[in-house]
Amino acid sequence: MKKISLLGATGSIGVQTLDVIEQHPEQFRLTAISFGKNMEKGLEIIHKFEPEVIAVQKKEDADRLRLKLGNSFRIVFGEEGLIEAAAATEADIVVSAVMGSVGLLPTIHAIKAGKDIAIANKETLVTAGHIVMELAEKHGVRILPVDSEHSAIFQCLNGENPKQIERLILTASGGSFRDYTRSQLADVTVDQALNHPNWSMGAKITIDSATMMNKGLEVIEAHWLFNIPYSKIDVILHKESIIHSMVEYKDGSTLAHLGNPDMRVPIQYALTYPDRLELPSSKRLNLWELSKLHFGKMDQERFRCLKLAYIAGEKGGTMTTAMNAANEEAVQLFLDRKIPFLRIEDIIEKAMEQHEFIQRPTLEEIQAIDRLTRQYVQSLLN
Numbered sequence: 001m002k003k004i005s006l007l008g009a010t011g012s013i014g015v016q017t018l019d020v021i022e023q024h025p026e027q028f029r030l031t032a033i034s035f036g037k038n039m040e041k042g043l044e045i046i047h048k049f050e051p052e053v054i055a056v057q058k059k060e061d062a063d064r065l066r067l068k069l070g071n072s073f074r075i076v077f078g079e080e081g082l083i084e085a086a087a088a089t090e091a092d093i094v095v096s097a098v099m100g101s102v103g104l105l106p107t108i109h110a111i112k113a114g115k116d117i118a119i120a121n122k123e124t125l126v127t128a129g130h131i132v133m134e135l136a137e138k139h140g141v142r143i144l145p146v147d148s149e150h151s152a153i154f155q156c157l158n159g160e161n162p163k164q165i166e167r168l169i170l171t172a173s174g175g176s177f178r179d180y181t182r183s184q185l186a187d188v189t190v191d192q193a194l195n196h197p198n199w200s201m202g203a204k205i206t207i208d209s210a211t212m213m214n215k216g217l218e219v220i221e222a223h224w225l226f227n228i229p230y231s232k233i234d235v236i237l238h239k240e241s242i243i244h245s246m247v248e249y250k251d252g253s254t255l256a257h258l259g260n261p262d263m264r265v266p267i268q269y270a271l272t273y274p275d276r277l278e279l280p281s282s283k284r285l286n287l288w289e290l291s292k293l294h295f296g297k298m299d300q301e302r303f304r305c306l307k308l309a310y311i312a313g314e315k316g317g318t319m320t321t322a323m324n325a326a327n328e329e330a331v332q333l334f335l336d337r338k339i340p341f342l343r344i345e346d347i348i349e350k351a352m353e354q355h356e357f358i359q360r361p362t363l364e365e366i367q368a369i370d371r372l373t374r375q376y377v378q379s380l381l382n
Ligand SMILES: NC(=O)C1=CN([C@@H]2O[C@H](COP(=O)(O)OP(=O)(O)OC[C@H]3O[C@@H](n4cnc5c(N)ncnc54)[C@H](OP(=O)(O)O)[C@@H]3O)[C@@H](O)[C@H]2O)C=CC1
Pocket: 007, 008, 009, 010, 011, 012, 013, 014, 034, 035, 036, 037, 038, 039, 057, 082, 096, 097, 098, 099, 100, 102, 120, 121, 122, 123, 146, 147, 148, 199, 200, 201, 202, 203, 204, 205, 263
C-alpha cells in the first residue's frame, strides 16, 4: 500500500490522480491533500477519500472546514499548511500538482523529509531546478516525471546509458493557435486560447500551450530532470499528441513513447515506477490510425516564448526564475482580460532584461527575484 500526499487535489492533474487512486484501492491510500479555493470539490474529495491532513489556501476556509468536519481531520492553511501536507504526513510519495512556483517550498520540504516526488508542477524545476535536483540527490529521493513528455522520455531512457544520448526530442501540439499567423494573434480572445486541441487542462497551462511557453518550460524541466545540455534538447511540432516525446541515440536509433492523450497513464507510472499496473480506463491506441500523424519544424520566431525559454535556460541562474514569475503574472493578466495575448511575451522579455541576474542563487535569492519580478510586471500596468 503506497501512501500519497496530493498537492493541488482539485485541479486537472489532482482529479486525474484521484481517479487513478480510485481504480486501485488496494494499492494506494490518500493521506493528505491540498487545494486552493474550490471548497465544493475539496469537500467532495474529503468525504470520498478521508485524508488525514487537509491544507487550504486561506485561514477562513480552514475555519469553515473545521466547523463542518469537527476534529477528525488535521486542517491547516497557507504556505505552512502546504508544507505540512507535503512533508509532515506518513506519505511515501508527494504528487506535486499545484499551479505555479508556490509548489517550490513544499517540494523542498518533502524532499528533506525523504519523500519521493511525482512532479507535475514544472514551474518548481524552472524556478529552482539546481536546488531541487541537488537536494533530491542528497536525500536519496526520486523525482518522478508526471508531465507527459518527460514521462515519455523517462520511459525511453529506461536502462540506457545517458552518455549514448544524441538528443531529446519533445513534441509540441502547437496549442490553440497553431494555425494562426503572428498578425492573427493580435486580437485572439481568452476563450479561444482556452480551447486546447488535444488536452483538457487547467487554465494557466492551456494558455502556456497557446504561447508555446509550456514547451519552453518543458525544455528547462527536461534539462534538470535528465541532466542534458540545452544544445541536445529539440522541439518538433506534432499536432495529434500521440507521440509524447522521443530520445535519439548515438547509433541513429530513435525511441518514442506513444499513447492516446490521457494524463492518467503518466500519473500512474510515476506512482508505480518501476512497476506497471493495469489502467482499465485507458483507451488503447489504434495503430492503423498512425498514418494520420503530422509533424512540423518548430519556428522560434513564430513562437517567441520558446526562444525566450532557450535563452533563459542557457543563461541559467535566476534568468529562468524571472522568466517563470513574469510568465505566471502575465498569463494571469491575460486571463483577467487586462492585456492582449501578444503582450504576454513582451512582458516576459522585459522582465528578463531588467532583473538583477544572479548566477548561482540561494533559495532566498530565488524567492526575492520571484517576488520582485511579479512586482515589476504589475508596475508595467500602472
Ligand atoms: N493539466 C495537465 O494535464 C498537466 C499539468 N501539468 C502541470 O501540473 C500543474 C497543475 O496543472 P493543472 O492541474 O492543469 O492546474 P489546475 O489549475 O487545474 O489546478 C491547480 C491546483 O492547484 C491549486 N492551487 C492553485 N494555486 C494555488 C495556490 N496559490 N496555493 C495552493 N493551491 C493552489 C488549485 O486549487 P483550487 O482550484 O481549489 O483553487 C488546484 O487544486 C501545473 O504546474 C501544470 O503546468 C503538467 C502536465 C500536464
